[in-house]
Amino acid sequence: MGGAFIELDNVWKIYRVGVIDYPALRGVSLSIDKGSFVSIVGPSGSGKSTLLHLIGGLDRPTRGEIRVSGQPISSLSDNRLAEYRNKTVGFVFQQYNLIPYLSAIENVEIPMIVSGVPPKQRREKARRLLEELGLGDKIWKKPLELSGGEQQRVAIARALANDPSIVLADEPTGNLDGASAKVVVDLLKRINEERGVTVIIVTHNMEVAWATKRIIYLRDGVVVKEEVRKQ
């Protein structure tokens, strides 16, 4: 495939805290190819989550433009932006963000309920995704009956529910031990390779970053370095 898929053009995010304007991102320009596997690293407070939220349409830049497949997402209406979040993007968070009173399979169905997939079809799809992620025998478990690594795999299945072209993961291994972290990173890598999904991981963990093909270093809201890894 190749070619710029996600483009950030001089993106600023300024948070207003009381009377003070705090620039979390100060002119980030980036071009991410379709099907790439990228990590964003940097110290706490450097703007990593802010950047991921903007790419995912959870928030809008203060200045600058973000284009996905050439489409400027910052100019989408609220409804279109919600559709973009639901269909084009899958999110994976450090805290999993699963709904505690729903079973694994019901959690995976949620994005498909939002996008109007009929019940039988979405149940089958959720079952298949959980099976693919090695959780076929745990589909009726609730989040608290699962280990952290298993909960994160449910969250990854949920992220894939609507066949997104982008998966955004914010510290996906932040709460996991080394072995479970490796399972999660290997899964994200597999999703990138087998499905051609563009995967962007924010992480503090250099071992996680080294598993990706391109590392973007952020500091004080600007990109200070980039590394392309040969594998």
Ligand SMILES: Nc1ncnc2c1ncn2[C@@H]1O[C@H](COP(=O)(O)OP(=O)(O)OP(=O)(O)O)[C@@H](O)[C@H]1O
């Ligand atoms: N909603 C908000 N309102 C005000 N300031 C915010 C808000 N969100 C983030 N910030 C500030 O913007 C800066 C960047 O925050 P961000 O969460 O993007 O950092 P991060 O690199 O993800 O850090 P961490 O590694 O700790 O998660 C921080 O100084 C933070 O305090």
Ligand SMILES: [Mg+2]
């Ligand atoms: Mg963060």
